[in-house]
Amino acid sequence: MKKRFDTYIHEVHSLSTIELLAYFLERHPGKVAFSTSMGAEDQALTHMLAGLGKSFKLFTLDTGRMFQESYELLEITRQRYQLPFEVYFPEASHVEEMVREKGINLFYDSIENRKLCCHIRKIEPLQRALQGMEIWVTGVRRDQSVTRDDIGVLEWDADLSLIKVNPLVDWKSDDVWNFIREHNVPYNTLHDKGFPSIGCLPCTRAVLPGEDIRAGRWWWENPALKECGLHLPKN
Numbered sequence: 001m002k003k004r005f006d007t008y009i010h011e012v013h014s015l016s017t018i019e020l021l022a023y024f025l026e027r028h029p030g031k032v033a034f035s036t037s038m039g040a041e042d043q044a045l046t047h048m049l050a051g052l053g054k055s056f057k058l059f060t061l062d063t064g065r066m067f068q069e070s071y072e073l074l075e076i077t078r079q080r081y082q083l084p085f086e087v088y089f090p091e092a093s094h095v096e097e098m099v100r101e102k103g104i105n106l107f108y109d110s111i112e113n114r115k116l117c118c119h120i121r122k123i124e125p126l127q128r129a130l131q132g133m134e135i136w137v138t139g140v141r142r143d144q145s146v147t148r149d150d151i152g153v154l155e156w157d158a159d160l161s162l163i164k165v166n167p168l169v170d171w172k173s174d175d176v177w178n179f180i181r182e183h184n185v186p187y188n189t190l191h192d193k194g195f196p197s198i199g200c201l202p203c204t205r206a207v208l209p210g211e212d213i214r215a216g217r218w219w220w221e222n223p224a225l226k227e228c229g230l231h232l233p234k235n
């Protein structure tokens with residue numbers, strides 16, 4: 001797969017977003033996975049992928065600590081696109097042990113605790129969901145945070161041995177919202193209430209006008225460390 005990555009990186013640089021998605025769906029039938037958090041970028045990608053009419057694995061992670069608005073959007077999206085939407089949950093025994101040892105709201109106590117919670121509720125289910133896949137499509141954009149400013153449209157994920165495809169890497173926030181309005185794509189109603197980036201309820205707050213778009217995520221931490229680990233750069 002790494003050899004194919006080296007070939008692809010030369011072939012895809014001039015493709016449009018839709019052409020890029022079609023390119024990988026055609027070359028990796030049944031082996032393309034799209035992990036959606038149902039944020040605005042991911043909703044736009046769900047719309048594009050559904051329109052291509054090819055089979056792919058669509059999944060989301062239910063951490064157990066999500067907003068009710070996110071669950072409502074999950075159901076609206078499932079009905080709108082009529083796609084087999086898979087939902088992955090954390091291993092119950094791991095959550096039980098973590099809560100027994102460190103408490104239900106451990107993430108506020110230390111960065112280590114927060115990363116442990118993210119690992120159990122997000123990373124392990126993500127790794128399980130991606131097993132056997134060759135292509136992992138994500139909705140990350142380069143200007144979303146300081147931790148994402150050097151990501152490329154394609155990345156080799158050595159840990160998972162798959163190619164990570166970031167079709168929206170060069171999109172700006174306005175591009176995403178123009179697409180959503182133009183195509184009447186369903187989106188999380190929290191976006192209209194000051195939440196540009198939505199994660200788990202206890203770790204997400206609304207932002208003030210002029211604040212960074214990810215200022216409401218893990219707002220008590222240093223911005224350079226604010227990732228759950230799903231999209232951290234691999235050096």
Ligand code: SF4
Nearest residue numbers: 107117118121200203
């Ligand atoms: S975002 Fe917060 S609640 Fe969600 S998995 Fe990470 S630490 Fe846990």
